[in-house]
Amino acid sequence: MSSSTSRRSSSDPNSDSDSKLPLRPIPGGYGLPFFGAIADRFDFFYNQGREKFFKSRIQKHKSTVFRTNMPPGPFTASDPKVVAVLDAVSFAVLFDNSKVEKRDVFTGTYMPSTDFTGGYRICAYLDPSEQKHRQIKSFLFWMLSSRHGQVIPLLRSYLSELFLKLEDQVADKGEANYNSISDNELFNFAFRFYCGKDPTETNLGSSGAKLFELWTYPQLAPLGSAGLPWYFFPINVVEDFLLRTVPFPAWLLKFAHKKLYHAIYSSALEPLDEAARFGLTREEACNNILFVLGFNSYGGFKIIAPTLLKWVGLAGAPLHQRLAQEIRAAVKSEGGVTPNALSKMPLAKSVVWETLRIEPPVPFQYGKAKSDIVVESHDAAFKVKKGEMLFGFQPVVTKDSRVFEKAEEFVGDRFVGEEGEKLLKYVYWSNGRETEDPTVENKQCPGKDLVVLVLRVLLVELFLRYDTFEIELGTPTLGPSVKVKKLTKATTTS
Structure with a gap:
């Protein structure tokens, strides 16, 4: 039995209770036109930081549902006004397609130019009601299922390189930058998985990961910050002006998109041949593969792989010992790292899920109310008008103390x-x-199961090689920055 049990509220719509919640006006507001959005934005990025921004307003309004502004707006011509839903019950409305529309809200209250993606609205920006969404997502499902059997052996080969490079750096320098090594090997894995070639066999050479980052970051720039504290006010004003005044001109990165596009177009021949069967042109399919490969897969791995190492590393030797025993026993009983072996690792599975709970790789979720609806929290109900934008911040939602005991702690x-x-x-x-x-x-996410599988195999490979390890955290950028300080090689394999 898990050491943490549920604290389900009677207002949880998934419970057996049929309780009626009091209807309450949505607290909070948007402040003065233009200036209110700027004030909230400076609190969010500079004065308070993300989690404190939301937690302070929950405390102020005594409600997990309230009105506020969200970046970037107003300079980008996006409407920053949202209704925040910040508990485990109210947040679930964002998954109800009968109540919310997901058209063009992947990045929130603004949408990057389609010039970044060859002029196409790719799947992430489409609402399920759109026929094109069904076509593209069906195509992506086919790609993932047709390659599913390749994941474990292919990933293990790249993870072997990852750990060898970590060992060499630790031996030479006394520490290793996990992020840079992991980024490179997991990018190579993702490209090979989707396209059938190592990126070094294409026009990308060894620069593929950096080129994808160069193409990705400007699309997210209005949501970014150097993270300088409030007393660097003049610098923060300049940063805010540069990042959120006008959208980044996509034409400046046309060369990056072109190079990435041609690498995929010349490599992913089988998927592109199949695209017509799903009603897609080769060009549209290629741009969707580019986005899923670079934005979703590599971008996700870049954040969540160091996050896994961070939390497992901070948990220390007691958890490491339990994981090593479980993993080695399962691998020995099944004669290798197989799906059956992975299914016999409940602790390893739990550690991956706990990592995804405590520090989810995508913090923001948005949806626009399709009609006048009622949103329920643990304690009250709130009327949301048609067209209003609903917003959830997952790092607060998934640490809801009404659902999880020791919600702020990593419980493996x-x-x-x-x-x-x-x-x-x-x-x-x-x-x-x-x-x-x-x-x-x-x-x-169509690649949901792939992400969980990659993290589980990463954990398995780690503890097949090492009994324990030590880390040091650096300054976070997109996700945590992790330095490996010590790797203690395995003394037993069973």
Whole structure:
């Protein structure tokens, strides 16, 4: 049984209770026109920081549902006004396609130019009601399923390189930059998985990962910050002006898109040949592969792989010992790292889910109310008008103390056992519940199961090689920065 149990509220719509909640006006507001949005933006980026921004307003309004402004707006001509839904119950409305529309809200209250993606609105920006969403997502499902059997052996070969490079750096310098090594090897894995070639065999050479980052970052620039504190006010004003006054001109990075596009177009021959069967041109299919490969897969791995190492490293030797024993026993009993072996590792699975709960790789979720609706929190109900933007910040939602005990702590075995697994429906990292599957009718990440599998295999490879390890955290950028200080090689394999 897991060491952490549920604290389900009677207002949880998934409970057996049929309680009626009091209807309450949505507290909060947007301040003065133009200036209110600027004030909230400076609190969000510079004066308070993201989590304090939301937690202070929850405390002020005594409500997890309230009105506020969200970046970037107003300079980018996007409307920054949102209704925040910041508990495990109210947040779930963002997955109800009968109530919210997901058209052009992937990055929030603004949308980058389609010039970044060859002039196409790719799948992430489409609403499930759009026929094109069904076509593209079906195509992506076919790609993932046709390659599913390749994941474990292919990933293990790149992870072997990853750990060899870590060992060499630790031996030579006394520490290793995990992020840079992991980024390179997981990018190579992702490109090979989707396109059938190592990127070094294409026009990308060894620069593929950096080129994808160069193409990706400007699309997210209005949501970024150097993270300088409030007393660097003049610098922060300049940064805010540069990042959020006008959209980054996509034509400046046309060369990056062109190079990435041609690398995929000349490599992913089988998927592009199949595209017509799903009603897609080769060009549209190629741009969607480019986005899924670079933005979703590599971009996700770049954040979540160091996050996994961070939390497991901070947990220390007691958890490491338990993981090593479980992993080695399962691999020995099955004669290798196989799907059956992975299924016999409940603690390893729980550690991956706990990582995705405590520090989800995609913090923001948005949806626009399709009609006048009522949104329920644990304690009250709120009327939301048609057209209003709903917003959720997952790092607060998935640390809801009404659902999770020790919600702010990393509990490795939280999801072990029958009671622990009941909590998985409150793990929302994939734009849906962990207990549900992505379909063409929803916006849940089509690669949800691939991400979980990659993290589980990463954990397995780590503890097949090492009994324990030590880390040091650096300044976070996109996700945590992790330095490996010590690797203690395995003394036993069973």
